[in-house]
Amino acid sequence: AQKITQTQPGMFVQEKEAVTLDCTYDTSDQSYGLFWYKQPSSGEMIFLIYQGSYDEQNATEGRYSLNFQKARKSANLVISASQLGDSAMYFCAMRLTQGGSEKLVFGKGTKLTVNP
Amino acid sequence: NAGVMQNPRHLVRRRGQEARLRCSPMKGHSHVYWYRQLPEEGLKFMVYLQKENIIDESGMPKERFSAEFPKEGPSILRIQQVVRGDSAAYFCASSPGEGVARYEQYFGPGTRLTVT
Numbered sequence: 001a002q003k004i005t006q007t008q009p010g011m012f013v014q015e016k017e018a019v020t021l022d023c024t025y026d027t028s029d030q031s032y033g034l035f036w037y038k039q040p041s042s043g044e045m046i047f048l049i050y051q052g053s054y055d056e057q058n059a060t061e062g063r064y065s066l067n068f069q070k071a072r073k074s075a076n077l078v079i080s081a082s083q084l085g086d087s088a089m090y091f092c093a094m095r096l097t098q099g100g101s102e103k104l105v106f107g108k109g110t111k112l113t114v115n116p
Numbered sequence: 117n118a119g120v121m122q123n124p125r126h127l128v129r130r131r132g133q134e135a136r137l138r139c140s141p142m143k144g145h146s147h148v149y150w151y152r153q154l155p156e157e158g159l160k161f162m163v164y165l166q167k168e169n170i171i172d173e174s175g176m177p178k179e180r181f182s183a184e185f186p187k188e189g190p191s192i193l194r195i196q197q198v199v200r201g202d203s204a205a206y207f208c209a210s211s212p213g214e215g216v217a218r219y220e221q222y223f224g225p226g227t228r229l230t231v232t
Contacts, residue, residue, distance in 0.1 A: 035220075035221070043228070100172075101171050101174075102164060102172075103172065104149070104209075107158055109158055
């Protein structure tokens with residue numbers, strides 16, 4: 001079954017430190033993609049970063065990087081130099097392409113709290 | 117560049133009424149997706165549409181729910197005869213469907229539906 005697992009319901013980090021949010025996935029597809037989204041308390045879903053299954057380099061976007069380990073089926077998000085505004089829910093999602101359709105499958109999320 | 121627009125942001129309906137949720141995709145995006153988020157959960161795929169076509173509605177409940185994306189105007193998610201279990205946040209996402217960023221789904225702010 002196509003599935004995303006985020007094993008950390010909550011994480012705490014000190015301001016200015018780095019933090020890693022875990023994500024593992026399960027799929028038999030050869031072509032897929034992995035996303036991370038941020039959902040602050042205001043509720044919107046903010047796209048952070050994307051990694052395609054054939055991309056050889058790990059994706060980076062500013063302070064966000066995706067540690068993609070294909071053999072382990074993991075796609076962890078690394079946030080460097082945490083800021084108070086990083087406190088939010090973080091969702092890992094997998095893009096599935098089946099029979100002409102596209103959809104995202106989401107994990108249950110990790111609540112990140114950045115302490116001053 | 118306007119992002120994905122959804123309205124209303126909050127909607128209260130009594131049991132048995134109809135709910136209509138609207139989504140205008142980002143400029144240049146022709147693919148629209150609807151997702152539902154129950155409290156403390158990740159998002160669940162409902163339906164994937166392109167202009168005038170439903171591509172995949174495998175995540176939609178078989179009864180009371182329908183979606184459309186007409187040639188002109190926003191995409192509409194319609195819920196007839198709402199029940200308390202329909203209370204959730206409904207998110208719309210859009211993607212360009214072609215080009216380098218064809219897989220990136222950008223989300224609207226969501227519509228919070230409350231059924232009383």
